[in-house]
Amino acid sequence: xxxxxxxxxxxxxxxxxxxxxxxxxxxxxxxxxxxxxxxxxxxxxxxxxxxxxxxxxxxxxxxxxxxxxxxxxxxxxxxxxxxxxxxxxxxxxxxxxxxxxxxxxxxxxxxxxxxxxxxxxxxxxxxxxxxxxxxxxxxxxxxxxxxxxxxxxxxxxxxxxxxxxxxxxxxxxxxxxxxxxxxxxxxxxxxxxxxxxxxxxxxxxxxxxxxxxxxxxxxxxxxxxxxxxxxxxxxxxxxxxxxxxxxxxxxxxxxxxxxxxxxxxxxxxxxxxxxxxxxxxxxxxxxxxxxxxxxxxxxxxxxxxxxxxxxxxxxxxxxxxxxxxxxxxxxxxxxxxxxxxxxxxxxxxxxxxxxxxxxxxxxxxxxxxxxxxxxxxxxxxxxxxxxxxxxxxxxxxxxxxxxxxxxxxxxxxxxxxxxxxxxxxxxxxxxxxxxxxxxxxxxxxxxx
Numbered sequence: 001x002x003x004x005x006x007x008x009x010x011x012x013x014x015x016x017x018x019x020x021x022x023x024x025x026x027x028x029x030x031x032x033x034x035x036x037x038x039x040x041x042x043x044x045x046x047x048x049x050x051x052x053x054x055x056x057x058x059x060x061x062x063x064x065x066x067x068x069x070x071x072x073x074x075x076x077x078x079x080x081x082x083x084x085x086x087x088x089x090x091x092x093x094x095x096x097x098x099x100x101x102x103x104x105x106x107x108x109x110x111x112x113x114x115x116x117x118x119x120x121x122x123x124x125x126x127x128x129x130x131x132x133x134x135x136x137x138x139x140x141x142x143x144x145x146x147x148x149x150x151x152x153x154x155x156x157x158x159x160x161x162x163x164x165x166x167x168x169x170x171x172x173x174x175x176x177x178x179x180x181x182x183x184x185x186x187x188x189x190x191x192x193x194x195x196x197x198x199x200x201x202x203x204x205x206x207x208x209x210x211x212x213x214x215x216x217x218x219x220x221x222x223x224x225x226x227x228x229x230x231x232x233x234x235x236x237x238x239x240x241x242x243x244x245x246x247x248x249x250x251x252x253x254x255x256x257x258x259x260x261x262x263x264x265x266x267x268x269x270x271x272x273x274x275x276x277x278x279x280x281x282x283x284x285x286x287x288x289x290x291x292x293x294x295x296x297x298x299x300x301x302x303x304x305x306x307x308x309x310x311x312x313x314x315x316x317x318x319x320x321x322x323x324x325x326x327x328x329x330x331x332x333x334x335x336x337x338x339x340x341x342x343x344x345x346x347x348x349x350x351x352x353x354x355x356x357x358x359x360x361x362x363x364x365x366x367x368x369x370x371x372x373x374x375x376x377x378x379x380x381x382x383x384x385x386x387x388x389x390x391x392x393x394x395x396x397x398x399x400x401x402x403x404x405x406x407x408x409x410x411x412x413x414x415x416x417x418x419x420x421x422x423x424x425x426x427x428x429x430x431x432x433x434x435x436x437x438x439x440x441x442x443x444x445x446x447x448x
Contacts, residue, residue: 024361028425101113148214158182194246204242373417
Protein backbone atom coordinates (compact mmCIF):
# COMPACT_ATOMS: atom_id res chain seq x y z
CA UNK A 1 0.00 0.00 0.00
CA UNK A 2 1.36 3.41 -0.99
CA UNK A 3 1.86 6.25 1.49
CA UNK A 4 -0.66 8.35 -0.38
CA UNK A 5 -3.32 5.65 -0.03
CA UNK A 6 -2.61 5.16 3.68
CA UNK A 7 -2.78 8.93 4.27
CA UNK A 8 -6.08 9.28 2.42
CA UNK A 9 -7.63 6.31 4.26
CA UNK A 10 -6.45 7.63 7.65
CA UNK A 11 -7.85 11.12 7.07
CA UNK A 12 -11.06 9.69 5.63
CA UNK A 13 -11.59 7.56 8.75
CA UNK A 14 -11.05 10.62 10.96
CA UNK A 15 -13.58 12.77 9.13
CA UNK A 16 -16.18 9.96 9.13
CA UNK A 17 -16.46 10.48 12.89
CA UNK A 18 -16.30 14.27 12.96
CA UNK A 19 -17.66 14.86 16.47
CA UNK A 20 -15.37 12.34 18.14
CA UNK A 21 -12.34 13.61 16.19
CA UNK A 22 -13.23 17.22 16.98
CA UNK A 23 -13.53 16.53 20.71
CA UNK A 24 -10.21 14.66 20.74
CA UNK A 25 -8.51 17.45 18.80
CA UNK A 26 -9.93 20.01 21.26
CA UNK A 27 -8.24 18.10 24.08
CA UNK A 28 -4.89 18.47 22.30
CA UNK A 29 -5.67 22.14 21.60
CA UNK A 30 -6.27 22.82 25.28
CA UNK A 31 -3.13 20.92 26.30
CA UNK A 32 -0.92 22.63 23.70
CA UNK A 33 -2.36 26.03 24.50
CA UNK A 34 -1.82 25.49 28.23
CA UNK A 35 1.80 24.43 27.92
CA UNK A 36 2.71 27.19 25.41
CA UNK A 37 1.03 30.00 27.38
CA UNK A 38 2.51 28.78 30.66
CA UNK A 39 6.02 28.65 29.19
CA UNK A 40 5.49 32.05 27.55
CA UNK A 41 4.89 33.53 31.00
CA UNK A 42 8.18 32.07 32.20
CA UNK A 43 10.05 33.45 29.19
CA UNK A 44 8.41 36.87 29.63
CA UNK A 45 9.32 37.01 33.32
CA UNK A 46 12.90 35.95 32.54
CA UNK A 47 13.30 38.63 29.87
CA UNK A 48 11.85 41.27 32.20
CA UNK A 49 14.40 40.25 34.83
CA UNK A 50 17.26 40.44 32.30
CA UNK A 51 16.11 43.88 31.14
CA UNK A 52 15.97 45.07 34.74
CA UNK A 53 19.47 43.74 35.40
CA UNK A 54 20.85 45.38 32.24
CA UNK A 55 19.46 48.68 33.49
CA UNK A 56 21.29 48.06 36.76
CA UNK A 57 24.60 47.44 34.99
CA UNK A 58 26.38 45.69 32.14
CA UNK A 59 26.14 41.93 32.65
CA UNK A 60 29.54 41.37 31.01
CA UNK A 61 31.54 43.84 33.15
CA UNK A 62 33.55 42.84 36.22
CA UNK A 63 34.64 45.48 38.73
CA UNK A 64 37.94 44.86 40.54
CA UNK A 65 38.03 46.43 44.00
CA UNK A 66 41.31 47.21 45.72
CA UNK A 67 40.32 49.85 48.25
CA UNK A 68 41.54 47.99 51.37
CA UNK A 69 45.22 47.73 50.49
CA UNK A 70 47.80 46.24 52.86
CA UNK A 71 51.57 45.80 52.46
CA UNK A 72 50.96 42.13 51.62
CA UNK A 73 48.14 42.68 49.16
CA UNK A 74 48.88 42.64 45.40
CA UNK A 75 49.09 45.96 43.62
CA UNK A 76 46.38 46.81 41.10
CA UNK A 77 48.81 48.52 38.77
CA UNK A 78 49.37 48.64 35.02
CA UNK A 79 51.37 45.40 35.03
CA UNK A 80 48.52 43.57 36.77
CA UNK A 81 45.96 45.00 34.37
CA UNK A 82 48.04 43.77 31.43
CA UNK A 83 47.84 40.25 32.88
CA UNK A 84 44.09 40.59 33.27
CA UNK A 85 43.75 41.83 29.70
CA UNK A 86 45.64 38.76 28.46
CA UNK A 87 43.11 36.40 30.08
CA UNK A 88 40.76 34.32 27.96
CA UNK A 89 37.54 36.07 26.82
CA UNK A 90 38.65 39.46 28.21
CA UNK A 91 37.78 42.14 25.63
CA UNK A 92 38.92 45.35 27.34
CA UNK A 93 40.29 46.64 30.65
CA UNK A 94 40.34 50.14 32.07
CA UNK A 95 41.57 51.43 35.42
CA UNK A 96 39.29 53.82 37.29
CA UNK A 97 41.46 56.53 38.82
CA UNK A 98 39.63 59.12 40.90
CA UNK A 99 41.32 62.52 40.74
CA UNK A 100 40.30 64.58 43.74
CA UNK A 101 38.92 68.04 42.75
CA UNK A 102 41.30 69.59 45.26
CA UNK A 103 44.21 68.44 43.07
CA UNK A 104 43.28 70.22 39.86
CA UNK A 105 40.76 72.79 38.69
CA UNK A 106 39.33 72.73 35.19
CA UNK A 107 38.73 76.31 34.04
CA UNK A 108 36.98 78.03 31.17
CA UNK A 109 37.26 81.82 31.32
CA UNK A 110 35.99 82.81 34.79
CA UNK A 111 34.17 79.52 35.35
CA UNK A 112 35.57 76.68 37.46
CA UNK A 113 34.58 73.01 37.35
CA UNK A 114 33.42 71.55 40.68
CA UNK A 115 32.46 67.99 39.67
CA UNK A 116 34.22 64.62 39.72
CA UNK A 117 37.22 63.77 37.53
CA UNK A 118 38.07 60.21 36.50
CA UNK A 119 41.18 58.90 34.81
CA UNK A 120 40.29 56.02 32.47
CA UNK A 121 41.64 54.27 29.41
CA UNK A 122 40.05 56.44 26.73
CA UNK A 123 40.56 53.86 23.98
CA UNK A 124 38.55 51.25 25.93
CA UNK A 125 35.42 53.36 26.47
CA UNK A 126 33.79 52.20 23.24
CA UNK A 127 34.20 48.54 24.23
CA UNK A 128 32.50 49.29 27.54
CA UNK A 129 29.48 50.72 25.75
CA UNK A 130 30.00 54.44 26.35
CA UNK A 131 28.34 56.53 23.66
CA UNK A 132 28.84 60.12 22.56
CA UNK A 133 25.76 62.33 22.63
CA UNK A 134 27.60 65.17 20.93
CA UNK A 135 30.99 64.89 19.28
CA UNK A 136 32.91 61.61 18.91
CA UNK A 137 34.83 59.32 21.23
CA UNK A 138 38.59 59.88 20.98
CA UNK A 139 40.73 57.53 18.90
CA UNK A 140 43.85 55.83 20.25
CA UNK A 141 46.02 58.50 18.64
CA UNK A 142 44.19 61.36 20.39
CA UNK A 143 46.33 63.67 22.60
CA UNK A 144 46.46 62.79 26.28
CA UNK A 145 44.96 66.21 27.09
CA UNK A 146 41.67 65.16 25.45
CA UNK A 147 38.74 65.09 27.88
CA UNK A 148 35.12 63.95 27.77
CA UNK A 149 32.19 65.55 29.56
CA UNK A 150 29.44 63.56 31.22
CA UNK A 151 25.82 64.29 30.41
CA UNK A 152 25.43 67.13 32.96
CA UNK A 153 29.07 68.08 33.55
CA UNK A 154 28.55 71.47 31.86
CA UNK A 155 26.24 72.41 34.73
CA UNK A 156 28.98 71.70 37.30
CA UNK A 157 30.85 74.89 36.42
CA UNK A 158 30.47 77.80 38.84
CA UNK A 159 31.11 81.49 38.38
CA UNK A 160 34.42 82.08 40.18
CA UNK A 161 33.69 85.78 40.62
CA UNK A 162 30.51 85.20 42.63
CA UNK A 163 30.27 83.96 46.18
CA UNK A 164 26.56 83.04 45.97
CA UNK A 165 24.03 82.21 43.29
CA UNK A 166 26.97 81.20 41.14
CA UNK A 167 25.66 77.96 39.64
CA UNK A 168 23.06 76.97 37.02
CA UNK A 169 21.06 73.85 37.78
CA UNK A 170 19.90 71.42 35.05
CA UNK A 171 16.23 71.93 35.79
CA UNK A 172 13.62 72.74 33.15
CA UNK A 173 11.41 75.81 33.58
CA UNK A 174 7.61 75.77 33.52
CA UNK A 175 7.71 75.63 29.71
CA UNK A 176 9.98 72.55 29.76
CA UNK A 177 13.03 74.43 28.48
CA UNK A 178 16.43 73.66 29.99
CA UNK A 179 18.62 76.65 30.94
CA UNK A 180 21.92 77.13 29.13
CA UNK A 181 25.00 76.26 31.22
CA UNK A 182 27.87 78.68 31.67
CA UNK A 183 30.05 76.74 29.25
CA UNK A 184 29.70 74.72 26.06
CA UNK A 185 31.72 71.52 26.04
CA UNK A 186 32.49 71.44 22.32
CA UNK A 187 33.01 75.15 21.58
CA UNK A 188 34.62 76.69 24.68
CA UNK A 189 38.30 76.44 25.57
CA UNK A 190 39.34 74.61 28.74
CA UNK A 191 42.51 74.32 30.78
CA UNK A 192 43.69 72.37 33.80
CA UNK A 193 45.34 74.24 36.66
CA UNK A 194 47.15 72.28 39.39
CA UNK A 195 46.10 73.70 42.76
CA UNK A 196 48.70 75.18 45.12
CA UNK A 197 48.66 75.63 48.88
CA UNK A 198 46.69 78.67 50.04
CA UNK A 199 49.78 80.46 51.32
CA UNK A 200 51.81 79.72 48.19
CA UNK A 201 52.88 82.58 45.92
CA UNK A 202 54.13 80.28 43.17
CA UNK A 203 52.43 80.09 39.83
CA UNK A 204 51.77 77.07 37.65
CA UNK A 205 51.32 77.08 33.91
CA UNK A 206 47.78 76.01 32.85
CA UNK A 207 47.53 72.95 30.61
CA UNK A 208 45.23 73.35 27.63
CA UNK A 209 42.50 70.75 27.32
CA UNK A 210 40.27 69.77 24.42
CA UNK A 211 36.79 68.28 24.95
CA UNK A 212 36.02 65.70 22.25
CA UNK A 213 32.44 64.78 23.21
CA UNK A 214 29.67 64.78 25.78
CA UNK A 215 28.57 61.29 26.80
CA UNK A 216 25.13 59.72 26.92
CA UNK A 217 23.98 59.32 30.50
CA UNK A 218 23.95 55.72 31.76
CA UNK A 219 23.70 55.08 35.49
CA UNK A 220 24.40 51.39 34.95
CA UNK A 221 28.04 52.05 34.12
CA UNK A 222 30.95 52.50 36.49
CA UNK A 223 31.88 55.30 36.50
CA UNK A 224 28.57 56.76 35.37
CA UNK A 225 28.92 59.44 32.65
CA UNK A 226 26.79 62.11 34.30
CA UNK A 227 28.26 64.79 36.57
CA UNK A 228 31.89 63.99 35.77
CA UNK A 229 34.80 64.55 33.41
CA UNK A 230 36.83 61.71 31.89
CA UNK A 231 40.50 62.11 31.00
CA UNK A 232 43.35 59.80 30.10
CA UNK A 233 44.50 57.88 33.18
CA UNK A 234 48.19 58.57 32.50
CA UNK A 235 47.53 62.28 32.26
CA UNK A 236 45.44 62.20 35.45
CA UNK A 237 48.29 60.51 37.33
CA UNK A 238 50.73 63.13 36.03
CA UNK A 239 48.50 65.90 37.42
CA UNK A 240 48.32 64.07 40.77
CA UNK A 241 52.09 63.65 40.93
CA UNK A 242 52.62 67.32 40.05
CA UNK A 243 50.21 68.36 42.79
CA UNK A 244 52.00 66.17 45.36
CA UNK A 245 55.35 67.69 44.39
CA UNK A 246 54.11 71.29 44.55
CA UNK A 247 52.37 70.68 47.87
CA UNK A 248 55.24 68.66 49.34
CA UNK A 249 53.11 65.55 49.88
CA UNK A 250 55.20 62.46 50.56
CA UNK A 251 54.27 59.03 49.27
CA UNK A 252 52.87 56.62 51.87
CA UNK A 253 55.44 53.77 52.13
CA UNK A 254 52.73 51.33 53.31
CA UNK A 255 50.57 51.94 50.24
CA UNK A 256 51.49 50.51 46.88
CA UNK A 257 51.16 52.69 43.83
CA UNK A 258 48.09 51.35 42.08
CA UNK A 259 44.43 51.93 41.36
CA UNK A 260 41.55 51.60 43.79
CA UNK A 261 39.41 49.89 41.15
CA UNK A 262 39.32 48.74 37.54
CA UNK A 263 36.68 47.53 35.12
CA UNK A 264 37.00 44.40 32.97
CA UNK A 265 34.84 43.71 29.91
CA UNK A 266 34.44 40.07 28.87
CA UNK A 267 33.09 38.61 25.64
CA UNK A 268 29.84 37.14 26.97
CA UNK A 269 27.75 36.59 30.07
CA UNK A 270 28.78 32.93 30.12
CA UNK A 271 32.45 33.92 30.35
CA UNK A 272 31.97 36.09 33.45
CA UNK A 273 32.25 33.34 36.15
CA UNK A 274 35.58 31.96 34.87
CA UNK A 275 37.10 35.42 34.37
CA UNK A 276 35.93 36.56 37.78
CA UNK A 277 37.38 33.50 39.49
CA UNK A 278 40.73 33.98 37.73
CA UNK A 279 40.88 37.59 38.99
CA UNK A 280 39.95 36.52 42.52
CA UNK A 281 42.74 33.92 42.43
CA UNK A 282 45.14 36.83 41.86
CA UNK A 283 44.15 38.16 45.29
CA UNK A 284 41.55 40.81 44.39
CA UNK A 285 37.93 41.16 45.37
CA UNK A 286 35.48 41.53 42.50
CA UNK A 287 31.89 42.43 41.82
CA UNK A 288 29.70 41.69 38.83
CA UNK A 289 26.04 41.23 38.03
CA UNK A 290 26.73 37.49 38.01
CA UNK A 291 26.11 37.40 41.77
CA UNK A 292 22.60 38.69 41.08
CA UNK A 293 21.99 37.05 37.70
CA UNK A 294 22.76 33.46 38.66
CA UNK A 295 20.26 33.16 41.57
CA UNK A 296 17.62 34.91 39.48
CA UNK A 297 18.30 32.62 36.53
CA UNK A 298 17.91 29.54 38.74
CA UNK A 299 14.69 30.97 40.14
CA UNK A 300 13.37 31.65 36.63
CA UNK A 301 14.30 28.11 35.56
CA UNK A 302 12.30 26.72 38.49
CA UNK A 303 9.31 28.90 37.61
CA UNK A 304 9.47 27.76 33.98
CA UNK A 305 9.58 24.11 35.04
CA UNK A 306 6.55 24.57 37.29
CA UNK A 307 4.58 26.42 34.62
CA UNK A 308 5.59 23.90 31.94
CA UNK A 309 4.62 21.03 34.25
CA UNK A 310 1.16 22.49 34.77
CA UNK A 311 0.69 22.75 31.02
CA UNK A 312 2.04 19.22 30.49
CA UNK A 313 -0.70 17.83 32.74
CA UNK A 314 -3.30 19.13 30.30
CA UNK A 315 -1.43 17.57 27.38
CA UNK A 316 -1.25 14.25 29.27
CA UNK A 317 -5.02 14.27 29.61
CA UNK A 318 -5.23 14.96 25.86
CA UNK A 319 -2.93 11.98 25.21
CA UNK A 320 -5.31 9.72 27.14
CA UNK A 321 -8.14 11.07 25.00
CA UNK A 322 -6.27 10.18 21.81
CA UNK A 323 -5.59 6.67 23.10
CA UNK A 324 -9.25 6.21 24.00
CA UNK A 325 -10.39 7.46 20.58
CA UNK A 326 -8.06 5.12 18.70
CA UNK A 327 -9.06 2.09 20.80
CA UNK A 328 -12.74 2.82 20.14
CA UNK A 329 -11.93 3.16 16.45
CA UNK A 330 -10.34 -0.29 16.46
CA UNK A 331 -13.42 -1.87 18.04
CA UNK A 332 -15.63 -0.23 15.43
CA UNK A 333 -13.37 -1.19 12.50
CA UNK A 334 -12.45 -4.75 13.50
CA UNK A 335 -14.17 -6.24 10.45
CA UNK A 336 -12.43 -3.69 8.19
CA UNK A 337 -9.05 -4.69 9.63
CA UNK A 338 -9.80 -8.37 9.01
CA UNK A 339 -10.79 -7.74 5.38
CA UNK A 340 -7.57 -5.77 4.82
CA UNK A 341 -5.52 -8.70 6.16
CA UNK A 342 -7.38 -11.24 4.02
CA UNK A 343 -6.77 -9.10 0.92
CA UNK A 344 -3.04 -9.25 1.65
CA UNK A 345 -2.45 -5.89 3.28
CA UNK A 346 0.94 -5.83 5.00
CA UNK A 347 0.71 -5.69 8.81
CA UNK A 348 3.04 -2.71 9.10
CA UNK A 349 0.78 -0.75 6.72
CA UNK A 350 -2.17 -1.26 9.07
CA UNK A 351 -0.03 -0.08 11.97
CA UNK A 352 1.19 2.91 9.97
CA UNK A 353 -2.37 3.92 9.04
CA UNK A 354 -3.47 4.03 12.68
CA UNK A 355 -0.32 5.93 13.65
CA UNK A 356 -1.05 8.46 10.90
CA UNK A 357 -4.55 8.98 12.34
CA UNK A 358 -3.18 9.50 15.86
CA UNK A 359 -0.38 11.77 14.60
CA UNK A 360 -2.85 13.81 12.54
CA UNK A 361 -4.97 14.41 15.64
CA UNK A 362 -1.88 15.63 17.52
CA UNK A 363 -0.74 17.78 14.59
CA UNK A 364 -4.12 19.45 14.05
CA UNK A 365 -4.51 20.07 17.75
CA UNK A 366 -1.00 21.52 17.87
CA UNK A 367 -1.60 23.93 14.98
CA UNK A 368 -4.90 25.20 16.41
CA UNK A 369 -3.41 25.32 19.93
CA UNK A 370 -0.46 27.43 18.82
CA UNK A 371 -2.77 29.84 16.98
CA UNK A 372 -4.91 30.13 20.11
CA UNK A 373 -1.77 30.65 22.21
CA UNK A 374 -0.67 33.60 20.08
CA UNK A 375 -4.17 35.10 20.36
CA UNK A 376 -4.18 34.69 24.15
CA UNK A 377 -0.63 36.07 24.39
CA UNK A 378 -1.60 39.12 22.31
CA UNK A 379 -4.63 39.75 24.51
CA UNK A 380 -2.60 39.42 27.72
CA UNK A 381 0.17 41.72 26.44
CA UNK A 382 -2.35 44.30 25.24
CA UNK A 383 -4.03 44.28 28.66
CA UNK A 384 -0.63 44.45 30.38
CA UNK A 385 0.48 47.36 28.19
CA UNK A 386 -2.71 49.32 28.88
CA UNK A 387 -2.33 48.80 32.63
CA UNK A 388 1.36 49.80 32.46
CA UNK A 389 0.44 52.94 30.54
CA UNK A 390 -2.21 53.76 33.13
CA UNK A 391 0.39 53.43 35.87
CA UNK A 392 2.79 55.73 33.99
CA UNK A 393 5.18 52.96 32.91
CA UNK A 394 6.37 52.52 29.34
CA UNK A 395 5.24 49.32 27.67
CA UNK A 396 7.92 46.98 26.41
CA UNK A 397 8.30 47.29 22.62
CA UNK A 398 7.82 44.38 20.29
CA UNK A 399 10.87 42.86 18.63
CA UNK A 400 11.53 39.96 16.35
CA UNK A 401 7.93 39.67 15.23
CA UNK A 402 6.81 38.21 18.57
CA UNK A 403 4.79 39.92 21.22
CA UNK A 404 7.11 41.19 23.90
CA UNK A 405 5.76 41.82 27.35
CA UNK A 406 4.56 39.56 30.13
CA UNK A 407 3.92 36.71 27.64
CA UNK A 408 6.50 35.90 24.94
CA UNK A 409 6.16 33.06 22.40
CA UNK A 410 9.39 32.76 20.41
CA UNK A 411 9.48 30.75 17.18
CA UNK A 412 11.37 27.87 18.78
CA UNK A 413 8.61 27.45 21.39
CA UNK A 414 5.87 27.36 18.72
CA UNK A 415 7.73 24.83 16.57
CA UNK A 416 8.68 22.77 19.62
CA UNK A 417 5.06 22.68 20.81
CA UNK A 418 3.88 21.56 17.36
CA UNK A 419 6.47 18.80 17.25
CA UNK A 420 5.66 17.78 20.84
CA UNK A 421 1.89 17.60 20.25
CA UNK A 422 2.46 15.50 17.10
CA UNK A 423 4.76 13.15 19.03
CA UNK A 424 2.17 12.89 21.81
CA UNK A 425 -0.37 11.80 19.19
CA UNK A 426 2.01 9.20 17.73
CA UNK A 427 2.97 7.80 21.13
CA UNK A 428 -0.68 7.70 22.22
CA UNK A 429 -1.61 5.80 19.07
CA UNK A 430 1.21 3.28 19.32
CA UNK A 431 -0.64 0.89 21.68
CA UNK A 432 -3.93 0.94 19.71
CA UNK A 433 -1.99 0.45 16.44
CA UNK A 434 -0.20 -2.62 17.82
CA UNK A 435 -3.51 -3.94 19.09
CA UNK A 436 -5.03 -3.53 15.64
CA UNK A 437 -2.35 -5.62 13.90
CA UNK A 438 -2.72 -8.46 16.43
CA UNK A 439 -6.40 -9.04 15.61
CA UNK A 440 -6.96 -12.40 13.93
CA UNK A 441 -8.22 -12.04 10.36
CA UNK A 442 -10.80 -14.87 10.66
CA UNK A 443 -12.10 -13.56 13.97
CA UNK A 444 -12.32 -10.05 12.54
CA UNK A 445 -14.32 -11.16 9.47
CA UNK A 446 -16.87 -12.92 11.69
CA UNK A 447 -17.23 -9.69 13.73
CA UNK A 448 -20.63 -7.98 13.18
